[in-house]
Amino acid sequence: MRYGPAVRRRKLGAELRRQRELAGLTSLEAARAVGWHQSKVSRIETGASGVKPADVARLLDAYGVTDPELRALLGALCGAGSPVPGEGAGARRGWWYAYRDRLPPAYLDFISLESEASRLSTLETTVVPGLLQTPAYARAVTRAALGDPAPEQVEELVRVRMARQAVLRGEQPLEVCAVLDEAVLRHEVGGPEVMAGQLRHLVETGSLGHVRLHVLPFSSGGHIGITGPFVIFSFPRIADLDVVVLDHLTSSLYLERKEDLRAYGAAFTTLREHALSHENSLEFIAGINDGA
Structure with a gap:
């Protein structure tokens, strides 16, 4: 086994x-x-x-x-x-073991790494990161991604996504640093009401000391992350355990070579430097919700 x-x-x-x-x-x-x-x-x-x-x-x-x-x-x-x-x-x-027969192996890989990492650095270009999604937004994203899924399948996947968010709570919560392209905030996933709730949730979650949000506004032009989103998992004490995850429609690619980790780490640093500060990003997100 x-x-x-x-x-x-x-x-x-x-x-x-x-x-x-x-x-x-x-x-x-x-x-x-x-x-x-x-x-x-x-x-x-x-x-x-x-x-x-x-x-x-x-x-x-x-x-x-x-x-x-x-x-x-x-x-x-x-x-x-x-x-x-x-x-x-x-x-x-891990808690995800109960879902081992119903979730793809790559997703189980992702959840297990997420549950054990000390820090997550992510670039998102189209949707809000799963750890920061509301149930309503997660439900809308899941329906859109799967086409025409059965209602029970949607609800199970949403439960898994909400369970994942436990890493943001507890004595030693996961540190999250997310760079979000402005498009993430402009796509009305699930409709105006769902999106408004999601934006409010981002501002609330961003007030946690271990969650940092950085928005890349459209005015920033082209940037190194334009080729697609990625996630970097970092682990306490042992840098060699770090891994980069690239998501595709039907699979995920895990990069573990040191040169890949260096390249994506440098790219993330560059993206964060070109994005709005955390404080200005929260104001930017709140402004979208207020119609500014």
């Missing part, structure tokens, strides 16, 4: 390999230390197979990793979350 989406497995495997090497152990020595075959350690480190939270703990014990924050992060990457019924007290999953 594979534990956790593919992107997360690769990230976890790479970090476990790094910790093994820091401990000065070969994969054979690590396997012997925990009573496994060497091939199991190799499969975990390459992301070919997943690993249970209890097994991650065994490996970290063997590598002498005692840092509680690092252990917690790697535990989260292997799917630690809510208990899994019928799999024993040590087996835990």
Whole structure:
């Protein structure tokens, strides 16, 4: 059985390999230390197979990793979350596990990374980011994206989207920095009333200390993000876990190479510098809603 989406497995495997090497152990020595075959350690480190939270703990014990924050992060990457019924007290999953048979693997990848990241930087050119959507707006976007979906399918996807927004609450909420093309704010998704509510919600959410909004007005002209939206997930403590996500109509592309991360990171910095400040962006959004 594979534990956790593919992107997360690769990230976890790479970090476990790094910790093994820091401990000065070969994969054979690590396997012997925990009573496994060497091939199991190799499969975990390459992301070919997943690993249970209890097994991650065994490996970290063997590598002498005692840092509680690092252990917690790697535990989260292997799917630690809510208990899994019928799999024993040590087996835990993220809340999205209940939807594993009804959501595309790429979406599960995205949700799991979003749930474990410390920071999300996103450029949006057409729609409001999912984490900042109201239920009514999310419902309208879902209907438009799927064509003619069954009502129950729409409602389930909206529930998932609202559940995702839990990362904005809690003791250590996800930090969000969103650059929004003005077109995002001008498209009347769902009609004037739905859009007015969405714009009010953006202003309210933007008042949270960990959510920063930057509007790229039409007057800014062409910009580096004109080729399409993207998301950068950043993780605490371990920069090598960062990943860029490009969304397409039927799939998502995950970029993990360091050169890609550098390029998109630099692009996002440029976009943010050319956009309105956070404070001016909130005034701009409120002004659209007031008909200014």
